[in-house]
Amino acid sequence: MNNAEVVKILQDIADLLELKGENVFKVRAYQKAARSIEFLSEDVEKLVRENRLREVPGIGEAIEKKITELINTGKLEYYEKLKAEFPEGIGSLLEIPGIGPRTALILTRELGITSVDELEKAIEDGRVARLPRMGEKTAQNILHQLRLLRKKKSEQRVPLGIALPVAESLVEAMRDIPGLKNLTPAGSLRRFRDTIGDIDLIGTADNPEEAIEAFVRLPQVKEILEKGSTKASLIITENFQVDLRLVDHDSFGSALQYATGSKQHNIELRKRAERMGLSLSEYGITNLATGQLEKYATEEAFYRRQGLSYIPPEIREGQHEIELAEKNALPDLVEISDIKGDLHIHTDWSDGRDSLETMIKAALDKGYQYIAISDHSGGLAIAHGLNTERLQQQIQKIREINHLFPDIQIMTAAEVDIRVNGTLDLPDEILAQLDVVLASIHSAMNQSEEQMTQRVIKAIENPHVDIICHPTARLLGEREPIALNIEAVFKAAVENRKALEISAMPQRLDLKDTHIFQAREMGVKLVINTDAHSREQLDCMRFGVGIARRGWCEPGDILNTLPLKEFKKFLNRPSD
C-alpha cells in the first residue's frame, strides 16, 4: 500500500466522521494526518517497519495504530465499519461545492439521496427546495454546481505551467482599474504547486467595492459565483475559477500571507501567534492584550513581528519551516538567477521546432554560460531521432559553430532512449564523443516496479550516462508515473555519481517536489532542465526552479548553477 492510498483512506475517514457529526477537531485530526502523509518524502510502509510513524506531525497513538493495521493487513476494520454506516455514494455529494456534511446528511436522511444523479432529480422536482433552511435559490445553486462539476470532472486540477500564465494575463488586464494596486497571484500558484485548483488573486484598493465591480465586468468573466464588498469569485473564459480578495493598502503584507497559505502553514502560524498573545488575520496582527490592530504592508514585516525570518512561499506547507524560521535557519533556496545553463534542448534536427542557431541565440538572451543540444536518439522514430550518422554530423556542426558564439559554450549531447532491457539505443563509441549524455524512458511504461527499477539503474550504471531525464515519466493529468522504487534509483544515482533531472516542462515537473526533497536529503545531484522544443519553452525554467524550491533545494544541490568549468568537472570528461 502506497502513501497516496493511505492518504485517501484517512481523508475518507475524515469525511465520514464529518457526516456522522463527530467532533470537528477529531475530523481535523484525520485531515491533518492525511496532509502530513501527502507531503512525506518517505514511504509510510518504511516508517511503519522502523516504528517511526509517531515522528510525523499530526499522527498520535490512535492514527498510528490504524495506519499500522492498514499497512500490515491491507485493511482497516474501523474504516470498513464506518463506511457501512452510510449508503455508498454519499461521498460523491460532498464533492459538490456548496454541499458540506450538514447538507449531505439532510439530503440522505430526508430524501434518501445517495448519488449525484438522484440529487439532480430531487432538485428538478422541487423536493430539495422544500427542505428546512433550503429554498429555491439554494437548490438551483446546487444544481448549477453539480452540472459544472460534471463538465470539468476530467480537467479538475490544471498544471501550474498552464494556470500561471492565465493568472498573469488576468493581472495585466486589471492594471488599469483605478485605485487597484499590488495585485498578485497567491494561493497554490504562488507556492508553485505542480497543479492548481483555482486562481487566487490578492490586491489592495482605495475603494475595494468599486474595484470589485470593475473586476467582474472584465470581458474574460464568464460567470459570477459570488460578489461582496471585499471579495468576489468567478469563472473566466478559460474555465478557471478565480477568487479575488481586496484589503487596504497598508494591510497588503498580512493579506498576501493569508491568501498564499498553505492552510496548514497558516494554522500553525496562528496557533503559535496566539501563544505569543497575538491574533493573525488578513488585516494584520491584533495584540490580544490591548485589542490594538497592527497593520503590515509587507510579508517580511509580518513575519518579523512574530519573531520569524521570511519564509519563502514555496515551503509554506506546515512542515518544519516555522521552527527553522524561528532559529533563522531556513535554507537559502535556489533562484532562477542562479541557473547558468540548460542541458536539455531539442532542435529541428529531431522533434524541436526551431533551428540550432535559434535555440543558441535564445539561450544567450537568457544569459546562460552553457547549453547542451540534446536531440532524441533513433529509437524514437516518431520524434525523428538521430541515428549514429546524423548525430555525428550534428556533433561536427556544433564544433564548427561554437566559436561563432564566444559568450556561451555549446555542448554536444543526446537524449538517448533507455531500451526495455536497460541498454541504450546508441552505441558506446558515439556516446563517448558527446559532452553530455542524457537517458530517458519513452517506451514500455507498464513494466513492473522491479523490471522498471532495474532498467533505470542499469542506465545509471552505464559509464557514459550523465543525467536521467524526467525519471518517473509522468504527464500531469494524462499519464501516471511509471512504477519505480524511487529510493533504489536515488541510491544508485549517488553511488554512480549521476544526476537526476528536474524537468521544468509544465506537463512533467518530474521529479516532483517530495521526490526532490528526498533525493536532496540522500545527496543526489540534481539538474533543472526545460526539455525545450521551441525557443519560448526555455522560459519554463522558472517552473523547474519553483519545484526545486519546494524540495528545499539550495544552489549547491543543483548542478547547473555551477559555472562551466565546475560543471564540466562533474561530467568527468577530459576538459578542453
Added chain:
DNA sequence: GCCGTTTTCGGCCCGACTGTTTTCAGTCG
C-alpha cells in the same frame, strides 16, 4: 484525535459571503 515555554485535560485559526432567517447556520478558503 492530537498536543503541551501556563496544560496529561481542555483546548483546538479566522473571517467573508450566501440564503434563509429576522439573528444565524452552513460552507469555503
